[in-house]
Amino acid sequence: MPHSSILIIGGGAAGMMAALAARQSSATATSITLLERNGRTGTKIRISGGGKCNLTHTGSPPELLAKGFLRRNEARFLRNAIYTFSNSDLLALLQTQGVETDERADGKVFPLGGEASVVARAFEELLREAKVEQIFASRVERVERKGELFVVTTGRETFTADSVILATGGVSYSQTGTTGDGLRIARKLGHTIKEPSAALAPLYTIKAPPAALSGVSLRATALVASGGGRSVERLGDLLFTHRGFSGPAALSLSRDVAELLRECGLCRLYADLFPHHTKAELEAQLLLQTRKNGAQMVRKFLQIAPIAPSLGEWELAAHGTIPTALVPFIMRHSALGEDVTWSGLKREERQSLLAVLKRFPLGSVREVPLDQGEISAGGVALLEVNPKTMESRVVPNLFLCGELLDYAGEIGGFNLQAAFSTGWIAGVHAAKKC
Ligand SMILES: Cc1cc2nc3c(=O)[nH]c(=O)nc-3n(C[C@H](O)[C@H](O)[C@H](O)COP(=O)(O)OP(=O)(O)OC[C@H]3O[C@@H](n4cnc5c(N)ncnc54)[C@H](O)[C@@H]3O)c2cc1C
Structure with a gap:
């Protein structure tokens, strides 16, 4: 049995x-093996960021944690990893x-030239240089756990190991993949x-949004009730699609919405x-328009x-206006005639417009599609993993890292950074056990 x-x-x-990290922190004689079920490493890196790989985000560790991980316990868990x-x-x-x-104005970091495969290939080369044994299609x-050892079984082979790092x-x-x-493996291990x-x-x-709005982007507060x-x-930003909504606001909301739907039903x-x-x-402001x-x-x-209070050119440019394509729908929802003027508007009609502008209905939400998320939330309970080492508190010498853990980052490079950071910690501390 290979060990x-x-x-x-x-x-x-x-x-x-x-x-x-394990190689850098251990003697050259330490045997490090990586098993991957695909034919090569870095499959998700290659498709990340629409093939451009938004690999991380700019800012200090506290900024990264505050922007990227909205749930306090998750940010707390990742703190040591992101700092280290x-x-x-x-x-x-x-x-x-x-x-x-290349750093974008919004803080996202991409490889220069915008090719995700460059990042995946760099890791392939680093792994070769580090003499990590890689076994593919495995x-x-x-x-x-058998005594002091782990016994790891694939479809074809059985391996033994002193420490296992689970990064699936x-x-x-x-x-x-x-x-x-x-x-399932982590659950079986306790x-x-x-x-x-x-x-x-x-x-x-x-009900799908009107076809005329597909592709229209809106800067708004999206609210799911x-x-x-x-x-x-x-x-x-909220983007109308032919089946519903995408864009940063929708993507960021989806985790909370999935939970809300599960707990409360129709939303x-x-x-x-x-x-x-x-x-x-x-x-x-509407009254002022009527008067002036x-x-x-x-x-x-x-x-x-402008959708933001007028603070000059910059604010207008930053926040923009309501998309023209949406305006007829606002008028219809407010039950206003197409060509009505401010002076022709009755008080109840102004109230109706006000209500629609502050709460424009976009429809009832379906169950959020798990497989189509860039990430999945849930996973191995964080309380059962030591955030300083990524070692399991349940099984000694078992380390867990990456998206397998019960955290979920925002869009912007935070998920890859969290996977790299927790992977690093797991490798360093697994090596310390050798
Ligand atoms: C379309 C898309 C775009 C994304 N874009 C971005 C982005 O731009 N920026 C960002 O920060 N994040 C992005 N993400 C999220 C990010 O890619 C992941 O959060 C990150 O890759 C997780 O890393 P990981 O190593 O934990 O898991 P993964 O990268 O998923 O790696 C897990 C590996 O384990 C292997 N594996 C699974 N089971 C077994 C098994 N039984 N035996 C052997 N091997 C196994 C899998 O084949 C896989 O290679 C994107 C995700 C998707 C799907």
Whole structure:
């Protein structure tokens, strides 16, 4: 039976980084083996960021944690990992392979030239240089603890190891190899698994949005409300699609929406089209229009009014206006005639318009599609993993890292960074046990 000091299961961002960290922190004689079910490593890296790979985000570790991980316990869990192996450590490592990066204005970091495969290839080369034994087309089926050793069984072979690093990822995009094997393995070894659910997924509505709006992008606060009075919301860009909504605000909301649907049943999606105004402020603005510009058609105003209070050119450019294509739908929902002017508007009609502008109905939300999320939420319970070492608190010498763990980051490079950072910690501490 082949034996390794450290055996890593899964060759994604977390597993590859764990292998490199283990090599850097251990003697050259330490045997490190990586088992990957696909024909090569880094499958998800290659498709990430639409093939461009948004590999991390700019900012200090506290900024990364605050922007990227909205749930306090998850940010707390990742704190040590992100501080210990930060975005600059990642970029420095990639630079050793000649990978230069580009920082966008919104903080996202991509490889220069925008090719994800450059990042995947850099890791392939690093693993070769580190003399990590890699075995492909090797799907692990079972991991058992026998005395001091782990016995790891694939469809074809059995391995033994002193330490195992489980880095099998989440459960979305299952065609890339992430079918939840690692979660089943961890459960069998005694871990608690928080049931996976969709995250960073599109929101589909029961009735599709009007075809005329498909492709239209809206800056708004998207709000999803359950019948029981619970709601979740995000400010950001919302993109109409032929089945519902995508764009940063929808993707970011999807995890909360999946939970809300599970707990409360039917949920409805709304958009606050003037998210920077309170209802009273917007009402004052509508009244001002009536007094100062009574002959103006309401729809004309809606096409040009900045959605944020006017603070000069910059604010207008940053927040924009309501998309012209949406205006006829606003008029219809408010039951207003197409050519009505401010002076022709009755008080109840103004109130109706105000209500629609602050809560434009976008339809009832369907169950969020788990497999279509860029990531899945849920996974191995964080309380059962030591955040300083990524070692299991249940099974000694078992390390867990990456998306397999019960955290979920926002869009922007945070998920790859978390996988790299937790992988690094797992590798370093697995090596310390050798
Ligand atoms: C379409 C898409 C776009 C994305 N874009 C971005 C982005 O731009 N920026 C960002 O930060 N994040 C992005 N993500 C998320 C990011 O890719 C993941 O969070 C990250 O890759 C997780 O790394 P991981 O190593 O934990 O898991 P994975 O990268 O999923 O790696 C797990 C590996 O384990 C292997 N494996 C599974 N089971 C077994 C088994 N039984 N035996 C052996 N091997 C096994 C799998 O084949 C896989 O190679 C994107 C995800 C998707 C799907």
